[in-house]
Every structure is written in structure tokens, then in C-alpha cells.
Amino acid sequence: MSGAAAATEQALSIAAECDATVHTLYAIDVDPDVPELRERFEEHGRSVTTGVADRATERGLDATTTLVRGTPPHTRCHY
Numbered sequence: 001m002s003g004a005a006a007a008t009e010q011a012l013s014i015a016a017e018c019d020a021t022v023h024t025l026y027a028i029d030v031d032p033d034v035p036e037l038r039e040r041f042e043e044h045g046r047s048v049t050t051g052v053a054d055r056a057t058e059r060g061l062d063a064t065t066t067l068v069r070g071t072p073p074h075t076r077c078h079y
Helices: 003-018 035-058 072-078
Strands: 022-028 063-069
Touching: 003 022, 003 035, 022 035, 022 072, 035 063
Parallel strands: 022 063
Antiparallel strands: none
């Protein structure tokens, strides 16, 4: 199991124990002058966040998905 998969599994277990909503946030930090690259990152982000949200709902948890443009540290702080 990859590090990301293990972290997701642990987060889902904690959310289940606490009856918490799972928030999936994907930050897209690419050159806006390269729209093809941005679109590929957006597609990947939608796939990743939807996958996590689907796993959460399979466990009976509420889940949200959010894609934002910006650096990961900045977007996490302002989410």
C-alpha cells in the first residue's frame, strides 16, 4: 500500500470513529499559461478527490470534494 493510500485509510478510520465529515482538497499549482497542463491536473484532482469521497460514503460517512488553484500550503490555510 502506498503512503497516500495508507494515509487515506487512516483518515477514513479516524473519521468513522469520530462520525466526522471527510473533506478532500486538491490544490492545483501550475502555470496558468499552459491550459492543457492545468486541465490534466484538474482531471487528476477530480479523480482523486472523488475516489476518496466514494470510499468515505461506502463507509457511511459524509464527504466533500474541493479543487482549488494555488499552492498547497496557501490553499490548506484558507480552506
